Amino acid sequence: MSKPQSSGPNRSRRRLLSGMAALGAGSLLAGCDRIADNASVKRALGSVEQLTYKAQRLIASRQALAQEFDKSQIAPVFRPNGTTDPQEDYYRAWVENDFADWRLTIDGLVEQPATLSLAELGEMPSRTQITRHDCVEGWSCIGQWTGVPLADLLDRVRPLDQARFVVFHCADHTYGGSDLYYESLDMVEAYHPQTILAYGLNDAALPVANGAPLRLRAERQLGYKQAKYVMRVELVDSFRNLHGGKGGYWEDRGYNWWAGI
Numbered sequence: 001m002s003k004p005q006s007s008g009p010n011r012s013r014r015r016l017l018s019g020m021a022a023l024g025a026g027s028l029l030a031g032c033d034r035i036a037d038n039a040s041v042k043r044a045l046g047s048v049e050q051l052t053y054k055a056q057r058l059i060a061s062r063q064a065l066a067q068e069f070d071k072s073q074i075a076p077v078f079r080p081n082g083t084t085d086p087q088e089d090y091y092r093a094w095v096e097n098d099f100a101d102w103r104l105t106i107d108g109l110v111e112q113p114a115t116l117s118l119a120e121l122g123e124m125p126s127r128t129q130i131t132r133h134d135c136v137e138g139w140s141c142i143g144q145w146t147g148v149p150l151a152d153l154l155d156r157v158r159p160l161d162q163a164r165f166v167v168f169h170c171a172d173h174t175y176g177g178s179d180l181y182y183e184s185l186d187m188v189e190a191y192h193p194q195t196i197l198a199y200g201l202n203d204a205a206l207p208v209a210n211g212a213p214l215r216l217r218a219e220r221q222l223g224y225k226q227a228k229y230v231m232r233v234e235l236v237d238s239f240r241n242l243h244g245g246k247g248g249y250w251e252d253r254g255y256n257w258w259a260g261i
């Protein structure tokens with residue numbers, strides 16, 4: 001478990017959050033339009049024409065929204081799991097400074113790589129969603145997440161046509177091992193309107209235990225896909241040069257890459 005964060009420096013993160021609440025949730029339809037702009041999505045959708053009705057239904061279900069819940073259903077404490085208090089020196093230094101020196105890098109197969117501070121992320125349109133997290137270990141938890149739609153960030157960096165996957169590089173060496181946690185999504189899941197990089201949980205700054213300052217929420221996917229402590233988002237055309245080559249920390253240890261629910 002992490003130490004509770006001090007209230008002083010945390011105030012700026014709370015301000016960032018309440019500012020964003022005023023902007024309200026992003027447009028779902030905008031997400032759907034943009035998804036069709038990506039070449040690998042176009043290829044997938046184009047080839048649908050040759051597929052059976054059943055397969056079309058399968059692809060259509062990938063556009064569907066995960067269930068969203070009522071505020072009254074939010075768990076009082078969002079149960080933390082996996083890494084809950086990264087001990088890496090660089091991470092401890094970010095915490096000391098309330099993440100003022102932290103930056104998110106977005107690079108790889110993009111036209112315009114970007115480096116963004118938490119404040120800059122906070123200035124972008126946000127989306128808030130109350131969803132249920134399902135861990136393969138057999139527990140679930142409902143929480144309210146606020147963050148930047150990944151689709152908006154992708155629009156900003158403009159993925160190249162070869163880009164097929166979005167990889168999330170995390171700050172933590174899971175269970176003190178030598179491998180950094182990482183995860184990945186395909187382009188359809190990446191542009192899904194409920195896929196966000198969250199900086200807020202239950203109307204407060206994201207706690208360290210749940211992935212501060214930024215974690216992925218891909219609400220149609222199981223818990224291990226929800227990368228915490230995200231530092232870098234990389235667009236790739238394959239997983240071959242990443243760690244064990246299976247597209248994720250747990251995937252490299254035998255879990256399925258596709259973790260849709």
Ligand SMILES: Nc1nc2c(c(=O)[nH]1)N[C@H]1C(S)=C(S)[C@@H](COP(=O)(O)O)O[C@H]1N2
Nearest residue numbers: 079080081082083135170181210223226228
């Ligand atoms: N960086 C990082 N992300 C991670 C993990 C982790 O150990 N490190 N654990 C995963 C697992 S198995 C789950 S169930 C969720 C837990 O998220 P929570 O701590 O907010 O409950 O984070 C996922 N993302």
Ligand SMILES: [Mo]
Nearest residue numbers: 135136223224
């Ligand atoms: Mo999990």
